[in-house]
Amino acid sequence: MYDATFRIPGHTMVEHRLEAPLDRFGAFDRLTAGSTASQPARPSSPGPEEPAPAAPGAVGSEAPGAPQEGTGRKETAAAPTRIEIFAREYVREGREDRPRLVYFQGGPGFPAPRMAPIGSWLSTALDHYRVVLLDERGTGSSHPLDAQAVTDVGGPGAQAAYLSCFRQDSIVADAEDLRRALQDEPWSALGQSFGGFAVTAYLSQAPAGLSEAFITAGLPSVVDHADAVYRLTYVETDKRNREFFARYPGDEATAWSIARHLADVEETLPTGERLTPGRFRQIGGVLGRSYGLERLHFLLEDAFRTKRGSRRLRPQFLARIGAEVSLRASPLYGVMHEAIYAQASTGATAWSAHRVRGEFLQFRLPDLAEGGAGEAALEAEGHGFRFTGEHMYPWQMREDPALAPMADAADLLAADAALPELYSAEALAANTVPSAAWIYTPDMFVPHSLSERTAELAGIERIVSTEFHHDALHSGGPKMIEKLIAAVR
Numbered sequence: 001m002y003d004a005t006f007r008i009p010g011h012t013m014v015e016h017r018l019e020a021p022l023d024r025f026g027a028f029d030r031l032t033a034g035s036t037a038s039q040p041a042r043p044s045s046p047g048p049e050e051p052a053p054a055a056p057g058a059v060g061s062e063a064p065g066a067p068q069e070g071t072g073r074k075e076t077a078a079a080p081t082r083i084e085i086f087a088r089e090y091v092r093e094g095r096e097d098r099p100r101l102v103y104f105q106g107g108p109g110f111p112a113p114r115m116a117p118i119g120s121w122l123s124t125a126l127d128h129y130r131v132v133l134l135d136e137r138g139t140g141s142s143h144p145l146d147a148q149a150v151t152d153v154g155g156p157g158a159q160a161a162y163l164s165c166f167r168q169d170s171i172v173a174d175a176e177d178l179r180r181a182l183q184d185e186p187w188s189a190l191g192q193s194f195g196g197f198a199v200t201a202y203l204s205q206a207p208a209g210l211s212e213a214f215i216t217a218g219l220p221s222v223v224d225h226a227d228a229v230y231r232l233t234y235v236e237t238d239k240r241n242r243e244f245f246a247r248y249p250g251d252e253a254t255a256w257s258i259a260r261h262l263a264d265v266e267e268t269l270p271t272g273e274r275l276t277p278g279r280f281r282q283i284g285g286v287l288g289r290s291y292g293l294e295r296l297h298f299l300l301e302d303a304f305r306t307k308r309g310s311r312r313l314r315p316q317f318l319a320r321i322g323a324e325v326s327l328r329a330s331p332l333y334g335v336m337h338e339a340i341y342a343q344a345s346t347g348a349t350a351w352s353a354h355r356v357r358g359e360f361l362q363f364r365l366p367d368l369a370e371g372g373a374g375e376a377a378l379e380a381e382g383h384g385f386r387f388t389g390e391h392m393y394p395w396q397m398r399e400d401p402a403l404a405p406m407a408d409a410a411d412l413l414a415a416d417a418a419l420p421e422l423y424s425a426e427a428l429a430a431n432t433v434p435s436a437a438w439i440y441t442p443d444m445f446v447p448h449s450l451s452e453r454t455a456e457l458a459g460i461e462r463i464v465s466t467e468f469h470h471d472a473l474h475s476g477g478p479k480m481i482e483k484l485i486a487a488v489r
Helices: 027-032 120-125 147-151 156-166 168-182 194-205 226-247 250-264 277-288 292-299 315-325 331-335 352-357 368-380 394-399 404-415 425-429 448-458 479-488
Strands: 002-008 011-021 082-092 100-104 130-135 187-192 210-216 304-307 310-313 435-440 461-465
Touching: 011 168, 027 156, 082 168, 100 168, 100 194, 120 130, 120 479, 130 168, 147 156, 147 404, 156 168, 156 331, 156 404, 168 194, 187 194, 194 210, 194 425, 194 448, 210 479, 226 250, 226 277, 226 292, 226 352, 226 448, 250 277, 250 310, 250 368, 277 292, 277 315, 277 368, 277 394, 292 315, 310 315, 331 394, 331 404, 394 404, 425 448, 435 448, 435 479, 448 461, 461 479
Parallel strands: 100 130, 100 187, 187 210, 210 435, 435 461
Antiparallel strands: 002 011, 011 082, 082 130, 304 310
16 A cells, blocks of 8 residues: 655645455356346437337346347457545544544545635544545546546456446445555545435445444345335435425426427537526426525526527526536536435346336426427426426436446446346345434435335444435534444444
8 A cells, every 4th residue: 555644734744545355245246157248229319219218127138228139149348357446534632542433425426625724524524533534446536437438448248247346345445455554453434425325335344444333314124125225215216306306396486397398399419418498397306405495496597599580598508507407527426326215125126217117197207209298288287396306317327427428337326137136135234333414304216114124134323314405414514423433323
């Protein structure tokens, strides 16, 4: 391992780098065995004409991303065998003797925070711990991935195998390598959102490496198919939409007007992508954050301008929308999002959010070919306008330029019914690591009912809030950390 030490005001900062195996769980062995192959491209436009993905667990010629008959050829891969893992450790002056806490960031696909100055939850944590901010593999300075890096390894099958090496099971193994290189003593772990999924996997796979476990907005279901998760997230997203339009009733007419316009007129985001009505609806992800109602209201301001009789969306509006929906800065978040729910015991996700959406009439998306008339007909049905939340769709993989080169690989991941297990219910039931979790009942992204069930299984102390939203670790102040610590001591 290589370390570099720096002095910053009030703290010592140490940057750690170590090498780790890329393929810890046999992804490329499965590829060589012919379990993954090329497949036909999916339609690029959202709408009813897109064929429905196969049922969960199905792998066949009709499943999304499934191999075609006769194309089960073995693919070679040009992926590296080892990758570099990076972590940044902060130590507050006078607290050098504190134990270590490793932090897992939300995502997937987001690096550990770069705070300057140090604030928020990190400042509170540094009163109690030496804090190690881990860049999870594929992010930050830990072998960062983008479409070019992924497509360089080979065809869609090789790409899917490569991407499957960046899930929470491999992230936990990296953390264990880092822990042993640093001290070889158990440390505390804190995970936000997807980071909590990683901590839960840690409790399943390597509990001896942990002295304490803390989770905020990130206790996953460990036994359910992704369908169960997305049904609950659509229900919560619907509630949040209703709250939004109750507070800002005029914004519903604005939203319908924009959707009709986008169905008829090609408007282009700064990335070069056409903004479709389906992509526009994805700005609803902001509703899951603190002050999300206000964030969305501000996004919708001053959308149109009329120049020489032509009504178009303002460049400033398109820039705001593009900043929300483009995954150029975090492509793994898109292509890997459903794969973090997939394991052999539950089967393929089969584009779960896309299929489950069809169960909710209020979230129906008209065929783009119908133009503005399709949006007008949907409005006339009276279900109300609905923005979507943290939901990834197969057509999105081809509309977002940051994801399009990996779209076929994403289809293969969605069709993979044999991805390794991420959690062990038996190990969690036997958990002896002192653990605590913040659970938020209005959480749009991680259903609280499933989180509470996992907490009960693993003996995790619950701190339940009826007010906080998904990002409360960053907005809730010092009590977020202090209450977690108090719950286990």
